[in-house]
Amino acid sequence: MDISAVNALSYEDFVNTFGNVVEKCPVITAAVWSRRPFVSLNALEAAISDFIDELPESGKEGILRCHPDLAGRDLQRGTLTRESRQEQAGAGMDALTSGETERMARLNEDYKKRFGFPFVICARMNDKANILRQLSERCQNERAVERERGIEEVKKICRLRLQSLLLTDGANKL
Numbered sequence: 200m201d202i203s204a205v206n207a208l209s210y211e212d213f214v215n216t217f218g219n220v221v222e223k224c225p226v227i228t229a230a231v232w233s234r235r236p237f238v239s240l241n242a243l244e245a246a247i248s249d250f251i252d253e254l255p256e257s258g259k260e261g262i263l264r265c266h267p268d269l270a271g272r273d274l275q276r277g278t279l280t281r282e283s284r285q286e287q288a289g290a291g292m293d294a295l296t297s298g299e300t301e302r303m304a305r306l307n308e309d310y311k312k313r314f315g316f317p318f319v320i321c322a323r324m325n326d327k328a329n330i331l332r333q334l335s336e337r338c339q340n341e342r343a344v345e346r347e348r349g350i351e352e353v354k355k356i357c358r359l360r361l362q363s364l365l366l367t368d369g370a371n372k373l
């Protein structure tokens with residue numbers, strides 16, 4: 200799907216197509232629809248990024264809270280979104296040893312207790328070892344640093360999700 204096809208989408212089709220580019224935050228997609236027309240994929244991505252940047256700290260933390268834990272309960276119960284399931288599987292989160300699963304769960308809980316929002320990282324840009332290392336290292340940061348760091352990762356996830364949607368046959372048919 201090229202950018203002119205994106206610009207021609209109705210509000211409903213736009214939200215149905217791009218509603219989960221930021222995990223469980225279709226309100227962001229609904230908001231940027233009014234910023235059409237987009238001159239390029241980059242411009243659509245920039246509109247999403249600007250919207251996020253304009254949010255107060257509580258809004259940014261809210262976005263982080265919409266993200267499922269890596270290798271967490273949703274993965275175990277099969278309740279992840281399609282996008283998140285593919286990303287987590289790609290990073291090997293569905294094939295951890297029981298020791299790694301326990302370590303991950305413990306670190307995720309420590310992180311949430313410290314910051315009040317979950318650890319977020321772009322799984323498609325990292326492997327298992329990297330994710331575990333960063334989870335443990337980032338627990339040491341200040342809350343404000345982690346809020347911004349998590350949001351940077353949300354934007355990376357968003358970029359890759361947008362790219363996949365615009366390059367797939369399914370989206371081409373719209």
Ligand SMILES: NC(=O)N[C@H]1NC(=O)NC1=O
Nearest residue numbers: 267283286319320321322
């Ligand atoms: N917690 C967290 O980072 N979750 C995610 N990361 C990613 O790439 N997809 C997710 O759902």
